[in-house]
Amino acid sequence: MCAETPDYKTTLNLPKTDFPMRAGLPKREPEWLDRWARLGIYDRLREEAGDRKPFILHDGPPYANGHLHIGHALNKTIKDMVVRSHQMMGHDARYVPGWDCHGLPIEWKIEEQYRAKGKNKDEVPVIDFRQECRRFAEGWIDVQRDEFKRLGVTGNWADPYLTMNYHAERVIAEEFMKFLMTGTLYQGSKPVMWSPVEKTALAEAEVEYHDKESFTIWVKFKVSDFETHEVYRASEEESSEAREAVVKTAEETREKFLGAYVVIWTTTPWTIPSNKAVVFGEDFDYGLYEIVDTPGECWVSKGERYILADKLAAQTFARARLEEGHWRRVSDVTPHQLAAMTLQHPLAGAEGSEGEWDDPRDFRAADFVTDEEGTGFVHCAPSHGMEEFELYRELGMLDQVITYNVMEDGSFREGLPFFGGRSILKPNGKEGDANKAVIDKLVEVGGLLARGKIKHSYPHSWRSKAPVIFRNTPQWFASIDRAVGDGHDDYGTSIRERALNSIDKLVKFTPQSGRNRLYSMIESRPDWVLSRQRAWGVPLTCFVKKGAMPTDPDFLLRDDAVNARICEAFEAEGADAWYEDGAKARFIGDAANPDDYEQVFDVLDVWFDSGSTHAFVLRDREDGAADGIADVYLEGTDQHRGWFHSSLLQACGTKGRAPYRNVVTHGFTLDEKGNKMSKSLGNTVAPDDVVKQYGADILRLWVAQTDYTGDQRIGPEILKGTADSYRRLRNTMRFMLGALGHFEESDRVAASEMPELERWVLHRLAELDQVVQEGYRAFDFQRVFQAIFTFCTVDLSAFYFDVRKDALYCDGDTARRRAARTVMDLLFHRLTTWLAPILVFTMEDVWLDRFPGEDSSVHLQDMPETPADWRDAGLADKWAKVRAARRVVTAALEIQRTDKVIGASLEAAPVVHVEDTEMLEALKTVAFEDLCITSDILLTADPAPQEAFRMAEVPGVGVVFEKAEGEKCQRCWKILPDVGTHKHPGTCARCDEALG
Template identity: 45%
Template sequence: MTDAADTTPHDATRDWRDTVFLPKTDFPMKAGLAAKEPAILERWARIGVYDTLRKERSGRERFILHDGPPYANGDIHMGHAMNKVLKDIIVRSQTLMGKDAPYVPGWDCHGLPIEWKVEEAYRAKKLNKDDVPVDQFRAECRAYAEKWVAVQRAQFERLGVMGDWADPYLTMKYEAEAAIVGELLKFAESGQLYRGAKPVMWSPVEKTALAEAEVEYEDVVSTQIDVAFEIVDAPNAPELVGAHAVIWTTTPWTIPVNQALSYGPEIEYVLLDVLVGGELTTSSNEQVQSSRQIKSDTKILIAADLVSSFSKRLPIHEFVEVPLWRGKGSDLEGATARHPMHALGGFFAKPRPFLPGDFVTTDAGTGLVHMAPDHGEDDFLLCKQYGIDPVFAVDGAGMYRADWAWLGGQGSVINKKFVAAEGPICTDLRAAGALLAASDDFAHSYPHSWRSKAKVIFRATPQWFIPMDKSATQSPARLRVSGRSCSQHDLNDAGHRLPETGLGEGLSASDTLADLAGPPPTPPASGRGAEEGNGATLRQIALDAIAATKWVPARAENRITSMVSGRPDWVISRQRAWGVPIALYVHRQTGEYLNDPAVNARIVAAFREGGADAWFTADHAVLLGAGYDLAEYEPQRDILDVWFDSGCTHVFTVEARYGEGTRANLYLEGSDQHRGWFQSSLLESCGTRGRAPYDAVLTHGFALDGQGRKMSKSLGNVVDPLKIIGESGADILRMWVASTDYFDDVKIGKEVLATASDAYRKLRNTFRYLLGALDGFDEAERVPVADMPELERYVLHRLAMLDTELREAATGYEFNRYIRLLTDFANEDLSAFFFDVRKDSLYCDAPDSVTRRSYRTVLDVLYHALVRYAAPVLCFTAEEVWQARFPSEDRSVHFLEWPTLPDLAADGALIERWRTLRLVRGDINVALESARREKRVRTGLEADLDVRIALAPPLRAIEEVGLDAFTEMCIAASVEVAPGDTAGAAVAVVVTPTEKHKCGRCWRHLPEVTVDGALCDRCTSVVA
């Protein structure tokens, strides 16, 4: 400030800028996050922020967000970024609220995604993975996973995700593999494990069973065929003998495995006569030469309601209903037909029975369904009920096994040419005179492996299951073949080699599975599971656990309840090499798995010492111990479903680190995990602990491109989070995540990111203003709340209201609401109002002015509150803001807790008064903006305002604060307020250019200023 002797208050030519108290800060408006953030990360690592927090919060209430494991195979994508940032925001907000909130990141390191990548490298070198020793192959899978764990860890850290990166959990760590096999053995010891055969989704490309979560559905165009089965016996309707029952299917490759036909007992069927108008043709109307044609007296049996649609598939024919027979499906009881390829003998010569099926409808087809128990859930269950078992004709690669009488050694069944209307299956059926129609034009949705993108098939193979509807005391535990107990060794002894990776690859046509661990259960209509004996079923326990869990959003509960209510038994075996083996010994004669706690303990100890590899290199005689003869037991070679691995993470992460019985407070993943990790974790924990492993589950949607489309490399619309971080910084990405309504699918693109960047810029500008305005502030300047002007007390009340709302939003995981509340407060309450009104006092009042000191006191409170509120979301920027004011080598903004605000007595009248004043100010600003556009005034300081108000509350509010304070609030030269006619509006404002002169220092137009540029009384006092 200039010395008093050098000041001449009435000197209109003096430049007074050096006497104004302008904000001062080195905090830059340009963020430069991409360059700054790595240095901040290095500092956090150097001072050990995460470890320090664990020490400082020790003994506090704990909040555990258990991390769902991504696969360690490739750079992170936007879904990863969204998921990890949201988790970090939650963990940081819980830490801010004073809790001990550890975060242990983890990775899924086993299973097909990683094994597939290693196999791709083999294929590129024209090598066969099956020719590589299993220990070598597993070592390469481990090395591949280790590589990508390191890459992804660095990428997640670059997002600002705070966690125990030095000691993450990995499903391939020895202690994790030991825990996983230990959990499997708990299921075995409680009888909740059985080996049976029924159709599961199978990938012929990856040669393994797949879980529902590993399958995606794509639109395809398939071949549809109508096939005639000649009826040879019909006790209740002899008129049908010699006629042909017609079935329709879109999977022609299942016809060589047909074993029965199914009808709807209440469906009405008719007998039709075929009037031949020419040779039998395909729907493409290309004439086909066949060794046998449908004769003019051929009769066809189909559902009455489907005659019209059926006839359209055979346009060359006409149909006439035979009046001699029309009946219900129940009349077909006891009837049999012969397979179109019956002349091949053996399996194909057996009569095909007609079976009643409640799943048969007249929605499409012919009202008769061909049954292949190897390749359909309904087929399997119905045929099993009548003693008809799978025959395993299709091998793991989708080929008919070499000894199969029809098409042996041929395939693949997912090959479009193989099943086409002109392919070998249809060609043979046509030659046999059984193909009534075939076309390659049926559009529908079909399951594909999400890894290889190839079609999957339903295929019956012996697998290990965890039953959903049997109590622990009654779960089946053996596999039976041909009415007797059987083991893998028995199947091998049948003369057909089985591969080392699993069962069921080479049975002969005479082998059947007659009693596959008892009849598969049928869930009751309620979906709650049937309680057997005195124990609840896994389904029932899981549904009860779902009801006891908090689901965010609430609608998620209905989704997972529906899935668990209707899901089949859990197939936990996979025919692969990279994973945790199903470490069981099966008796070669009885088929029972060994259930000895002492043996199980040795297995777990071996895994803890040498990991899962120990099973493949073990001396099994030692593991079995002296009480058992290895020659009598077959060590299992299948590995566990990777979902079982990840379902056990709560055991070797949450319980191992925080104590047995500890549950996670929260699981958080994408909505697809209702059928994945949420469910596998639920079932694993319910089966071994009788409860869910979590108290609450939060699900978020998927990240789509700016137009709302799924991101795809083929579309070229992939938004790379690493590129965004490299160009704009992680805090921009974090701002976007917090601002989205992430409970649903969200969009990200240039426009969306621009909006997030703009919101970030405004919030950064607020911090910059606070830092500048607080330059030099110390405790001696602080003013007690009671001595503050009303405006300051009002802002503190608004801050207290914000504080309550932010805490509620953070507790409810509503961070889109959280960040919106924070930015709206900064923009509307502060920048557009409080800062605007008080900038004159900040710049021009004397340092000892009560108003200025009160303002700076409130700014200090705001700074301490806002930097904390922002820290969970803008973790880097909050650190920068904190260090700009309180530089420290070993402290961080993230050590701070939720702000403690000044004590305020409830004052609803004050809040309502200032709310009303702000509404009036809003109307005045509209009038001033209009005057500026018309160039009648340049700023509000040049305007005299005549304000007419029709309502009493605003008039009363202005009177209570005083006209001077209201004028200062309006930032005008003068304001006159009076009741009056407002022409229907709440407020009417007349703006007139002022004739008062402008103070050369504060730029206010005041009566005491005699000439433009001279000083007003206040400024005269201050500069003196």
């Protein structure tokens, strides 16, 4: 710069903003939370909703027990994005958070506290115990509420729903009574998943599968009789010659099979004392095998005969340490021959058995037998296996095969010979002594062929983490196949039929695979076990007649007045009223003689509680849904067997259809390597830690960047990448704020009067508006964010902002600068509202930087309507060609910059050879040198010389580098021939005019 040339820096329109480069989110986010609380943002939106269409995302209640984990954060953040985006798209988007408060986890915690103090739960009055459970839940609700709010989740936090609120307990009981009154409820005795540690039945949703090492045994059931008349009867279907042959050999056949052993295989030795039968497959090939030699150590003797499925014989003998040559196949064994056999329990006649197992075992065909593993025979203890139970139920033989050998704590009944008092599991969930006792006894009596151990997937209680068993106990069930008879038959007459039709006709699933998962579960599920043998929950509010059988029509007291009294008491006093002295007489009143009835004290499955929320939240609350149906239920994929499932069953039982229109499912959160998170592995990511280090907006941005419909990964490196994306977005917003300093309405330019570049940006905004709103309506946040992020970084920062910086900084009050600032304003309103559902804190920061004020908030805004006439496909096609040619020029100049031929692109005035006539004409109609940020540019149709720079992806464009000629303008830094020829020293014509 010459000595006499002024410093023109102060004459430039430089960005004006106090918006900081560094976000400081961990420190500043709580300030915005306090501000939103003062403003009452959520309540204001409800008050000002007017005739907006309600949109209801119904919250699946988390359990009020413990701090939040990353899965909670993912879930609540997705929900928050759904609610906020629909609010800003013109709905009245209400969100009532809720908590699941009853159930075993809380009861278990209180019992742990009792044990630590040496107290016995059973000696504490039940109402006192329930009150302690209530206080425990209240404490964790307050903790979790604060943790959810810290994530920026909006909602009616002042008045959430709780399943332990009195009105909720009343409605849960009321919904149960509908099952009672319509005949859906029944008492049955069947094997259910039972936790010996927690002493209660469990639902499928309360069970998780882990690897477990189990004992495995091969047990010998002796053929004690062979009924030849069964063989004669079978022969009647044959020819006379064949029949005579069968009859002739019948006695020989009898002698051949008597004393042989049918071998079963099981991984639950403790069920052998409850064995009542053995079953075989009707279509398998069976053989009679004889031991011809034995090695040193085994439990077989030479001459013993065994009946096995041919496909499994060799591997069974191998388990008994027998090799080929130790045994031979004697003959076929037909299904008719098997059916003629009578089997003897291996403990039959054992000294001290007191005749417990002396009765013959039933032996018949069953369709659940497999020849894929085992022996081809299945031992049946119908008290501990559902398939066996159903087989003998269909046969009408349950009274002959059901046992009650296993008590609620998993121990054998005291009077059971040999095994009384032995436990399947210890109180801590570890292996008890029952299996070993059974195996040792079988060895002693010669009833074992082989034994071993196997590692397999086995059901565990997700609360105590202890294995569960199947145990036959009297339980209360909801039939899902009986006709409900309540008049809600539009989608079927039974719960199962209504549920399947709802899935097919009423519900949209995201992702679609969720539909198949839920449908198949409903299609094949058994009746719903409603009862739990615990204390903390809503009781099964019913009475049974003393001495009556469950099948008797008057077994259950069904009376509207009784039900009304119970509901009234629960509304005023809560479910504790059921446990008050005199409750039975109070509720039965004059409807019947209370002495004739027993009060049921089981509590409802907590999934019935949460499944009933559609009634006491959606139906009963003012901020619920008028028709009691939510627009969205959104939870993790495990809820196909949990809340999605129970809510569907419960609603189909009481209102005839699904309680939701959309079911949205997210996957599980894994560590960076794709491993399941585990405290023992040290790979967990706590939401609180992320918030303290980065801020909640970074965690929210991670959620938006993931495909939540599958499993997601998170960890330090992933979060660093997320933070980098955040910084790039923040810089985009900061640039706009700087460019919009002192923007007034009088500066605004109509779209029709704008330069083509600005009109192209408006076209892109119109395209993006459609993508954003379609994405939000489809709950596809990854699509929304990726589209916005690409637009901000590629279309804006790397192109439009880069090009228009010169006009914004150096132009005077020109139409071009006014148009650019108008576009910046239009961009600002759209980007802030589009991103506000995701980056709730940052967009508030951006908004308040431009629109400060006590009542100002981006979260009180809607997404602006975007005029349809902004779209201009022809203009977009033209500018696609322009930008393609620009890429070749900028790439050519980058080489010169790297080689230090030039320091900045304004030092260049390249020659651009363009073969395509249409592209060349397009380039000639725009200020292509400004687009390329060069001082000059020459466009030509001449063929490009050999040395021209080319890009394969943009054929027909060649660039020859030339340096710009002239002097450098001391204000805009362009190199132009006219610099120095104007009134203001060292300026070009444009800058001279701007200076006046």
